Amino acid sequence: MxxxxxxxxxxxxxxxxxxxxxxxxxxxxxxRIYNFEILQRESPRIRKIKSAGVKIESNxxxxxxxxxxxxxxxxxxxxxxxxxxxxxxxxxxxxxxxxxxxxxxxxxxxxxxxxxxxxxxxxxxxxxxxxxxxxxxxxxxxxxxxxxxxxxxxxxxxxxxxxxxxxxxxxxxxxxxxxxxxxxxxxxxxxxxxxxxxxxxxxxxxxxxIENTNVIKNFLIYRYDEGLEGRGVLLCDRMIDQRPLVGTQMQMFNLDATAFMVVILVDVKNQDFVSLTPEDASLDFRQGNLIHVDYAENNLEALKNFNQHCVWLANANVFCASENPFGVDVEMQIPVEESLQNRFGSNLSSVDNEAANSGL
Structure with missing residues (x-):
């Protein structure tokens, strides 16, 4: 090594x-990339942390x-x-x-x-x-x-x-x-x-x-025109991986600033939303190396769903090339002076005055 x-x-x-x-x-x-803190998950609401974004080399x-x-x-x-x-x-x-x-x-x-x-x-x-x-x-x-x-x-x-x-x-x-x-x-x-x-x-x-003959594999790619207003695609600080039904797995991945991918895997013999007869259960469903691929452009409902999943499942932050990720509320960033005033109250002004009088 x-x-x-x-x-x-x-x-x-x-x-x-x-x-x-x-x-x-x-x-x-x-x-740089914009960094948003998560304020609320159920009704997705986020706030940008730095107006110029954060440097990728240290993020x-x-x-x-x-x-x-x-x-x-x-x-x-x-x-x-x-x-x-x-x-x-x-x-x-x-x-x-x-x-x-x-x-x-x-x-x-x-x-x-x-x-x-x-x-x-x-x-x-x-x-x-x-x-x-x-x-x-x-x-x-x-x-x-x-x-x-x-x-x-x-x-x-x-x-x-x-x-x-x-x-x-x-x-x-x-x-x-x-x-x-x-x-x-x-x-x-x-x-x-x-x-x-x-x-x-x-x-x-x-x-x-991939070679499992009894697992259905669906890849869905969603892409958005760069000129489409408010089409920001989020990057989550961890992968979206869910099992909404028995024998079913759904994963979502950011591809770039304009696209994301959804992967849906269905284990035919272990799922429970379609009943199989004993004869069906003994079959080979011949799904080995068979990949179903779908591609869609500018599907805003899918983008809203993806971005809301990112906010719901992220640890603490989501990231984006755009200041306005689609489908989530973005709260105005609090100016530094106002943030300090809220935190320290009137004492902040007296501190500033003392510093000025002392020549600091």
């Missing part, structure tokens, strides 16, 4: 955030979040390098997919969609807001060691490694040290251990899902 000097670890990659930049034409280090990141072992000096063993191939692919594939949607039939873009789906799911397991959920999803990996001797030696060495960030991370995300370290190990096992066909474990699991 290679050492790294990267310490500012993004849990929503910069690549994904830059697809939602306020101005994507400026230099990457200057790109949705924590110092040393993925550090497995901190070494002397500036180096550490972390998962950043392993994430990079997914991050680089995310921008490229998203742009290719959206560029070709109008010129091609959606069904012809299945390979891009499936790769993008893998990338989005990798983002899910790396999100610290879902540490406990990830551990539950992959509870079978508890106590498992990598098959590779080299990786196994690295993996075992993490048990007694120096990780100064532990207390701060655990406090912020509400997990124990054991849960945090177990989460890092689960990610390691999912993306670092090579398996057959050039795939790692997470890619193999998704491949098995």
């Amino acid at each position: 290679k050492t790294s000097i990267a310490r500012n670890h993004h849990f929503i990659s910069q690549a994904e955030q830059r697809l939602n930049a306020i101005d994507a034409t400026v230099k990457p280090r200057n790109q 949705l990141a924590r110092m040393d979040l993925y550090a497995l072992k901190v070494l002397e000096g500036a180096e550490q063993y972390n998962l950043e390098v392993a994430f990079q191939k997914y991050e680089n692919d995310c921008s490229r594939i998203t742009r290719t997919l959206l560029k070709n949607l109008k010129a091609s039939k959606p069904e012809s873009l299945k390979s891009e969609l499936l790769r993008l789906y893998v990338l989005k799911l990798v983002n899910t397991i790396r999100n610290p807001y879902t540490i406990k959920r990830t551990l539950e999803m992959f509870r079978e990996l508890r106590g498992v060691l990598p098959g590779s001797e080299t990786l196994q030696a690295d993996f075992i060495s993490f048990d007694c490694a120096s990780r100064p960030q532990v207390a701060k991370i655990c406090s912020e995300f509400g997990v124990s040290e054991d849960e945090y370290v177990s989460w890092l190990k689960v990610i390691f096992l999912l993306i670092m251990q090579p398996l057959g066909e050039g795939l790692n474990l997470i890619e193999s699991l998704i491949k098995n899902l």
